Amino acid sequence: MTGGAGFIGSHLCEELLARGDEVVALDNFSTGRLENLKAAMARGSFELVEGDVLDPDLVASLVAQVDRVVHLAAAVGVALVIERPLYTLEVNLLGTHHVLDACARSGKPVLIASTSEVYGHQVADRFNEETPSLLGPVSQMRWVYAVSKLADEYLARAYAAERGLQVICARFFNTTGPRQSGRYGMVVPRFVRAAMRGEPLTVFGDGSQVRCFCHVSDAVRAVAELLQSPDHFGQSFNIGSDEPTTILDLAHKVLEITGSPSPIEFVPLEQAYGVGIVDIEYRVPDISKLVAATGWRPTRTLADIISDIVARYSAEG
Numbered sequence: 001m002t003g004g005a006g007f008i009g010s011h012l013c014e015e016l017l018a019r020g021d022e023v024v025a026l027d028n029f030s031t032g033r034l035e036n037l038k039a040a041m042a043r044g045s046f047e048l049v050e051g052d053v054l055d056p057d058l059v060a061s062l063v064a065q066v067d068r069v070v071h072l073a074a075a076v077g078v079a080l081v082i083e084r085p086l087y088t089l090e091v092n093l094l095g096t097h098h099v100l101d102a103c104a105r106s107g108k109p110v111l112i113a114s115t116s117e118v119y120g121h122q123v124a125d126r127f128n129e130e131t132p133s134l135l136g137p138v139s140q141m142r143w144v145y146a147v148s149k150l151a152d153e154y155l156a157r158a159y160a161a162e163r164g165l166q167v168i169c170a171r172f173f174n175t176t177g178p179r180q181s182g183r184y185g186m187v188v189p190r191f192v193r194a195a196m197r198g199e200p201l202t203v204f205g206d207g208s209q210v211r212c213f214c215h216v217s218d219a220v221r222a223v224a225e226l227l228q229s230p231d232h233f234g235q236s237f238n239i240g241s242d243e244p245t246t247i248l249d250l251a252h253k254v255l256e257i258t259g260s261p262s263p264i265e266f267v268p269l270e271q272a273y274g275v276g277i278v279d280i281e282y283r284v285p286d287i288s289k290l291v292a293a294t295g296w297r298p299t300r301t302l303a304d305i306i307s308d309i310v311a312r313y314s315a316e317g
């Protein structure tokens, strides 16, 4: 697995180990943390390799050792991508190319992480896997992340068509829970952290943006289920919760659960990220394809997610 020390990766390591798999995790610790892997490292069937997906020889040698691959390593999050677009394109395009190429050469099936961002600012009641992408102008760096992940999906399909690669594209919608960093603007940990410190909860825009938040333990279970059957390869799947909430309602729920007196402050989006950024107003997945294929459904509510993040921060002190 690449990106194994990250937020989703570390939870997926634990999920796969609990299912009896042996796991080799590759990570360069750019956003991942060794501490995330404490539980995984306590098990004999886990190996950690510190290295970079931009190193094709290392990627090829690790792919040769395993029987299937999950590729999660990426530059993640709109804020990071706006700060470092070149780095984002390098890691997300070249890194994914190295992984797909190694998998194709050695005949290993692979699941790669894509994102709901590939739908862009498309307006649809619920995005299904065939909903067209609608990205903004090239002058807006905000779209670099979506473009890189969209290109990854095309690369995966091209490898499948021309080199017989078995590949699944997992389109994660907002995934959150313990170990997610608020550093790059991930909204739920950011709100929880602010509420616990009695600091203002900063809402970008008017807070009417609609999102669905999926607990990471549900998301990694979906990945593990998708890896179970060869029927799932050659396809893209949405992974996410389909329970919508507005960002403002999320802020109120965080205040209610933490019992925090923090105020809610509204900040124009341009002020938060710089001029020219557009936010996505409405993002709700249609998960019927994943449900039909695997029987998976999310089991954890938004309140569960907030409580779990609070518990994690409390334990960290």
Ligand SMILES: NC(=O)c1ccc[n+]([C@@H]2O[C@H](COP(=O)([O-])OP(=O)(O)OC[C@H]3O[C@@H](n4cnc5c(N)ncnc54)[C@H](O)[C@@H]3O)[C@@H](O)[C@H]2O)c1
Binding pocket: 002, 003, 004, 005, 006, 007, 008, 009, 026, 027, 028, 029, 030, 031, 032, 033, 051, 052, 053, 054, 071, 072, 073, 074, 075, 076, 077, 091, 095, 113, 114, 115, 116, 171, 172, 173, 174, 175, 176
């Ligand atoms: N969390 C979400 O809501 C979400 C939504 C959509 C898609 N995704 C995708 O899921 C995947 C995992 O995201 P996450 O939220 O766990 O983020 P994360 O930043 O916690 O995980 C990414 C991991 O990849 C590692 N990494 C980055 N560049 C690397 C490189 N060049 N070589 C080796 N390792 C490298 C990082 O150190 C980190 O451990 C990403 O591909 C991301 O695009 C996440």
